Amino acid sequence: MSNTNDLQEFVEKLKAHNADWVSEVVDALGEITIIVPAESVVDICAFLKAEHGFDMLADLCGCDRGPEEDPRFEVNYHLFSTTHYKRLRLKVLLTEDNPNVKTVTGLWKTANWHERETYDLLGIIFDEHPDLRRILLPSDFDGHALRKDYPLRGYEPYSLT
Amino acid sequence: MGLENPLFESLPDILTVKLDAVINWARKSSIWPATFGLACCAIEMMNSVSARNDLSRFGAETFRASPRQADVMIVSGRVSRKMAPVLRRIYDQMPEPKWVISMGACATSGGVFDNYAIVQGVDKVVPVDIYIPGCPPRPEMLVHAIMMLQDKIMKESVKERADTFEEESRRSIVPGTLPVTEGTKLEEQAEHASTRPYTVPSKHEKRRTS
Numbered sequence: 001m002s003n004t005n006d007l008q009e010f011v012e013k014l015k016a017h018n019a020d021w022v023s024e025v026v027d028a029l030g031e032i033t034i035i036v037p038a039e040s041v042v043d044i045c046a047f048l049k050a051e052h053g054f055d056m057l058a059d060l061c062g063c064d065r066g067p068e069e070d071p072r073f074e075v076n077y078h079l080f081s082t083t084h085y086k087r088l089r090l091k092v093l094l095t096e097d098n099p100n101v102k103t104v105t106g107l108w109k110t111a112n113w114h115e116r117e118t119y120d121l122l123g124i125i126f127d128e129h130p131d132l133r134r135i136l137l138p139s140d141f142d143g144h145a146l147r148k149d150y151p152l153r154g155y156e157p158y159s160l161t
Numbered sequence: 162m163g164l165e166n167p168l169f170e171s172l173p174d175i176l177t178v179k180l181d182a183v184i185n186w187a188r189k190s191s192i193w194p195a196t197f198g199l200a201c202c203a204i205e206m207m208n209s210v211s212a213r214n215d216l217s218r219f220g221a222e223t224f225r226a227s228p229r230q231a232d233v234m235i236v237s238g239r240v241s242r243k244m245a246p247v248l249r250r251i252y253d254q255m256p257e258p259k260w261v262i263s264m265g266a267c268a269t270s271g272g273v274f275d276n277y278a279i280v281q282g283v284d285k286v287v288p289v290d291i292y293i294p295g296c297p298p299r300p301e302m303l304v305h306a307i308m309m310l311q312d313k314i315m316k317e318s319v320k321e322r323a324d325t326f327e328e329e330s331r332r333s334i335v336p337g338t339l340p341v342t343e344g345t346k347l348e349e350q351a352e353h354a355s356t357r358p359y360t361v362p363s364k365h366e367k368r369r370t371s
Contacts, residue, residue: 138243145277154277 007032010052010088017047033089038101041092045077045104054079054088057104060114062122066148072096073124077104094124103129121146181318188232188258189311191220195231197251200238202265202297209300221307228254233310234287235303239267240280252287260314262306263289266296 266272
């Protein structure tokens with residue numbers, strides 16, 4: 001198992017800056033996942049980008065844990081640094097009733113389309129997003145296709161079966 | 162000393178034939194397909210014009226890049242829901258007379274892709290003349306389909322298609338109505354207009370489905 005001591009540094013720095021920012025830390029498979037509160041994810045990303053060189057958003061993706069879970073949704077931010085080549089994952093947990101999180105398009109332009117995709121397939125709303133509309137599915141699509149409770153053949157009469 | 166000499170010796174200078182027979186013979190002898198590959202079936206379609214199978218023996222080797230010059234659309238592969246309006250538009254752009262071959266299981270019935278993203282049979286979008294089974298069909302099967310289409314063309318009558326062109330052009334979708342953007346006026350109109358937004362009903366189709 002690879003060592004994550006170098007990544008734990010960033011956790012400590014986050015905690016030192018604001019103790020509320022780190023809810024939980026998952027250390028597995030040589031990777032660090034920091035579960036952070038949804039309301040402060042933009043501040044955390046801005047801090048990591050400005051102070052610790054995480055200048056690249058490698059990926060942003062959503063996940064549906066299933067309708068029986070609470071919180072049901074998660075949004076993952078995969079950060080990468082082009083200066084010290086370290087990777088860090090931030091995770092935000094969202095409930096079904098309030099699947100809203102603030103956009104990070106102000107920090108990384110690439111988040112625009114990633115967030116549109118996450119909205120398209122999972123129905124997670126990114127507040128203050130400049131152009132939050134569907135990107136993969138047809139614009140008249142009903143529902144969000146990657147939700148666990150979405151029927152495989154779609155809803156009538158759209159499914160045309 | 163070719164074929165002409167015995168022919169002209171044995172036949173009169175003027176022959177009387179049915180107009181349908183001559184026109185259909187001309188049409189079936191040069192069916193130009195539209196270049197329209199959607200998935201893995203397109204590889205087999207390309208193979209059918211290769212040296213081994215040589216679709217040009219049946220006059221259908223000239224794949225046209227523009228639908229305006231094409232006679233038959235070979236739907237080769239799965240049609241996604243987003244592709245359906247594009248496919249319909251290409252069909253609408255093809256001039257009469259036109260035919261459609263549904264190639265493979267996916268185009269015919271959705272195949273293994275029984276889900277929200279794939280149209281369950283291209284006949285929900287355009288009228289189909291020939292269905293080819295297979296996953297994917299071999300090039301020979303496509304050649305056979307072309308030959309079946311030729312037989313079908315020989316049975317048609319020119320009169321049946323005479324009225325369709327003007328009527329269809331009047332009722333077809335105007336450019337710019339593809340649902341690629343959200344909230345446009347045309348899209349709102351299309352929503353109210355029909356439950357099958359990608360299909361333009363026409364005399365042409367009614368005749369074929371009956």
